[in-house]
Amino acid sequence: xxxxxxxxxxxxxxxxxxxxxxxxxxxxxxxxxxxxxxxxxxxxxxxxxxxxxxxxxxxxxxxxxxxxxxxxxxxxxxxxxxxxxxxxxxxxxxxxxxxxxxxxxxxxxxxxxxxxxxxxxxxxxxxxxxxxxxxxxxxxxxxxxxxxxxxxxxxxxxxxxxxxxxxxxxxxxxxxxxxxxxxxxxxxxxxxxxxxxxxxxxxxxxxxxxxxxxxxxxxxxxxxxxxxxxxxxxxxxxxxxxxxxxxxxxxxxxxxxxxxxxxxxxxxxxxxxxxxxxxxxxxxxxxxxxxxxxxxxxxxxxxxxxxxxxxxxxxxxxxxxxxxxxxxxxxxxxxxxxxxxxxxxxxxxxxxxxxxxxxxxxxxxxxxxxxxxxxxxxxxxxxxxxxxxxxxxxxxxxxxxxxxxxxxxxxxxxxxxxxxxxxxxxxxxxxxxxxxxxxxxxxxxxxxxxxxxxxxxxxxxxxxxxxxxxxxxxxxxxxxxxxxxxxxx
Numbered sequence: 112x113x114x115x116x117x118x119x120x121x122x123x124x125x126x127x128x129x130x131x132x133x134x135x136x137x138x139x140x141x142x143x144x145x146x147x148x149x150x151x152x153x154x155x156x157x158x159x160x161x162x163x164x165x166x167x168x169x170x171x172x173x174x175x176x177x178x179x180x181x182x183x184x185x186x187x188x189x190x191x192x193x194x195x196x197x198x199x200x201x202x203x204x205x206x207x208x209x210x211x212x213x214x215x216x217x218x219x220x221x222x223x224x225x226x227x228x229x230x231x232x233x234x235x236x237x238x239x240x241x242x243x244x245x246x247x248x249x250x251x252x253x254x255x256x257x258x259x260x261x262x263x264x265x266x267x268x269x270x271x272x273x274x275x276x277x278x279x280x281x282x283x284x285x286x287x288x289x290x291x292x293x294x295x296x297x298x299x300x301x302x303x304x305x306x307x308x309x310x311x312x313x314x315x316x317x318x319x320x321x322x323x324x325x326x327x328x329x330x331x332x333x334x335x336x337x338x339x340x341x342x343x344x345x346x347x348x349x350x351x352x353x354x355x356x357x358x359x360x361x362x363x364x365x366x367x368x369x370x371x372x373x374x375x376x377x378x379x380x381x382x383x384x385x386x387x388x389x390x391x392x393x394x395x396x397x398x399x400x401x402x403x404x405x406x407x408x409x410x411x412x413x414x415x416x417x418x419x420x421x422x423x424x425x426x427x428x429x430x431x432x433x434x435x436x437x438x439x440x441x442x443x444x445x446x447x448x449x450x451x452x453x454x455x456x457x458x459x460x461x462x463x464x465x466x467x468x469x470x471x472x473x474x475x476x477x478x479x480x481x482x483x484x485x486x487x488x489x490x491x492x493x494x495x496x497x498x499x500x501x502x503x504x505x506x507x508x509x510x511x512x513x514x515x516x517x518x519x520x521x522x523x524x525x526x527x528x529x530x531x532x533x534x535x536x537x538x539x540x541x542x543x544x545x546x547x548x549x550x551x552x553x554x555x556x557x558x559x560x561x562x563x564x565x566x567x568x569x570x571x572x573x574x575x576x577x578x579x580x581x582x583x584x585x586x587x588x589x590x591x592x593x594x595x596x597x598x599x600x
Contacts (some may be wrong), residue, residue, distance in 0.1 A: 123162055130232040131160040138463040143427040145307040145391040148460060149213070157242040161190035163227060164234050171224040172236060177580025178211075178276070180204045182221060182236055189243060198247045201240060206279040207272065207318045207579065209248060210301060212241025213310050215576040216454050248317050254324040258285035263593045266291060266350040267327075268335045268533065271299020272575045273566030274356030275322050276582035277589075282325040284590050284598060289350075290322075291333040296387060299358050300567075301575070303387040304379075306417050308424070309457075312386075340536035345561050352561050352589050355548060356582060359527040359567035365409065369477030370523070374401060374485035378410070378418045378524035385421045393428070402426050402438050403519035407488055409474055410524035411444035414572070416457040418522045419466045440466050441516075445473040445493050445506040471495070473506065475513065477521055488518050529568045547571055555585030563589055 134150040135141070141148050152160065164186045172182045181200045188197035201208050217237035225233035263286045267278040270292035282288045296302050298315045323329055335341070335357075344350045362377030364370050381400070384390050390398035406426070408419040419440050426438025442461070444451065447470050451458055462468070469490070476489040492512035495504035528546045541549040541558040548557055548564040555563040565581025567573055587598035 122166070125163075125165060125227060126231040128159055128163050130163065130235055131156045131238075133235075133238055138460075138465070141308065142423055142464040143431060145424055147311050148308050151245060152238055152242050157239060158190055158192065160235050161186045161239055164190070165227055167226050171226060172221040172234075175221040175224040176204075177220070177576050178204050178583050180208075180221075180240070185243060186234070186236070186239055189239060194243070194246055194250075197243045201243050202247075204583075205240075205579075206276050206322065208240050209244035209314045210272070210310065210318055211576055211579070212237050212239075212244055213314070214301075214305060214574075216574055218455070220576065248314070252317070252321050252324070254321070255283060257283055257326060260287065261285045261594055263287065263351045264289070264349060265352045265354065265589060265593075266344045266348070267354045267356060269293075269299060269355065269357035269566075269568075270297035270319070270329065271356055271358050271566065271578065272301060273358070273568075273578040273582035273585075274299070274354065275319065276579040277354045277356060277563075277565070277586045278327045279322045279325055280583055280586035280598060281589060282322075282327045284586075286590070286593065287328075288326070289328045289330060291330050291335050291338075293332070293334040293357075294387065295332055297329055297331065299356075300360075303383040304414065304417070306382070306386055306421050307391055308420070309417070334532065336532040336535040336537075341533075341540070341559070341562065342536050342538070351593055352563065354555070354582070354585055354589065355533065355557070355562065355564035355568055356566045356578070357529065357533050357568050358578075359529050359547075359572050361528045361530045361546070362523070363526045363528060364523055365474060365525060367474060367476055369479060369485075369488075372477055372479040372485045373483050374403065374479075374519055375477060375521045375523065378408075378414045378522055379527065381418055381522050382414070382421065385425070391421070391424070393425075400425065401520055402429065404436070404438055405516075405518045406438055406440045406520045406522065407443050407474075407516065407518040408440065408522045408524055409443050410526075411442065411446065411451040411453060412524065412526075412572075413453045413457055415442060415444075415522075415524035416453045416461050416466075418524050420461055420464060422520070422522065423461075423464055423466055437465075441518075442466060442468045443472050443474060443488075443490065444468070444470050446503060447471055447495060450495075450503040469516075471506070473508065474521075485519055485521055486517070487515050488521060489513055489515050527567070527572050545571060553584060554588035555581060556588060 185200035222233040362379045384400045388398040389396035390400040402425045406422040423440045430437040471493045493506040496507045499505040539559040550564040555565045563585040566578030
């Protein structure tokens with residue numbers, strides 16, 4: 112990493128400096144590898160971008176951040192070349208900045224409220240966050256001194272973004288925290304869901320190591336609901352409080368004919384095979400995953416984009432190794448481009464790489480061959496009606512518009528719900544009809560005494576940063592519950 116330079120540049124007039132564009136791999140190169148697409152800013156570029164910040168007296172950007180990062184302050188320190196101070200200010204509120212800087216939808220949160228963005232392009236807050244976090248990882252992460260032990264024990268269930276954030280904040284306050292993770296690696300969706308080309312696993316490992324350095328006891332292969340129940344943890348195991356951050360890992364399907372054919376994946380299974388089980392490193396890891404010649408991914412969110420872009424890369428790797436044609440990968444989505452819930456950046460990346468889009472299209476049947484493998488999909492064309500509860504226009508089938516497309520792999524990426532196993536012997540914990548936990552939005556308190564919850568287990572599938580915000584709010588309320596004080600800073 113470049114050395115820290117301490118200079119105090121004269122602040123330019125608003126708009127005088129153009130927004131610094133992040134260098135990226137070229138589409139024709141990156142579609143055949145799983146290396147990170149965005150290459151990061153240089154020190155010069157980062158400081159130049161930081162100088163665009165207006166240093167507002169009432170910074171609206173902070174209100175757009177679910178964990179309330181001290182945005183203008185860390186950017187000012189960066190612009191002055193004081194990197195240790197930029198790190199300190201950034202991590203005062205955010206325990207996982209290198210992750211957030213890569214996968215958070217800044218364009219609809221902090222950057223959307225940036226005052227500079229009213230007349231010019233907003234400050235690239237997320238890219239600066241990534242730069243500062245990566246600088247720290249390159250220099251060596253310093254662990255803050257914990258407060259004296261409180262004697263209180265907290266069980267955090269699920270080592271995803273919500274659980275990691277909650278565990279870190281509680282550990283920093285002196286509580287004894289045990290973090291239970293059902294998989295063989297920590298990180299939750301950060302490990303099994305988000306591909307290497309968006310979030311390198313070395314970055315996740317580094318952030319998890321920081322949380323562990325705070326004194327958090329990480330227990331892997333620990334399936335709560337099977338190994339211990341919630342009541343056992345609160346009872347005979349002696350924990351004073353529990354936080355549920357197990358996410359939403361149970362896939363949903365369309366319930367159309369043919370979904371049981373071989374070659375039909377849930378996005379959870381497909382991405383887990385590719386990411387956590389390292390199919391992207393074939394032949395070093397010989398993880399079974401079929402790509403085929405024609406892949407259809409059903410859905411329009413970030414998970415659908417991740418699935419499509421992984422399938423595309425696996426197809427190109429196979430084509431280059433065997434001299435065959437690359438796989439054709441198509442997103443099938445029932446609304447129009449305007450309604451796509453995925454980040455615009457991810458949609459544009461997918462298009463540049465060669466993913467095709469069949470919009471206003473909905474599958475009604477998957478059909479297969481005599482051996483039980485997928486060979487095609489029947490779809491119907493859609494039109495948009497009045498807005499539904501989500502605010503997007505409701506898709507309506509066009510009668511008589513059915514048509515067939517040839518596919519040999521289908522990935523269903525239409526949403527998830529919480530895995531019910533964790534709710535074994537959890538009487539008093541109220542859930543919604545969708546299987547999510549009922550919890551107070553501000554505190555994370557559930558209807559069961561001593562139990563808090565946050566992230567996708569409460570909201571359903573959402574963003575990493577919203578899960579982190581929930582974990583942070585819950586940690587503050589758990590701390591108040593245990594010792595009667597506000598969360599330590």
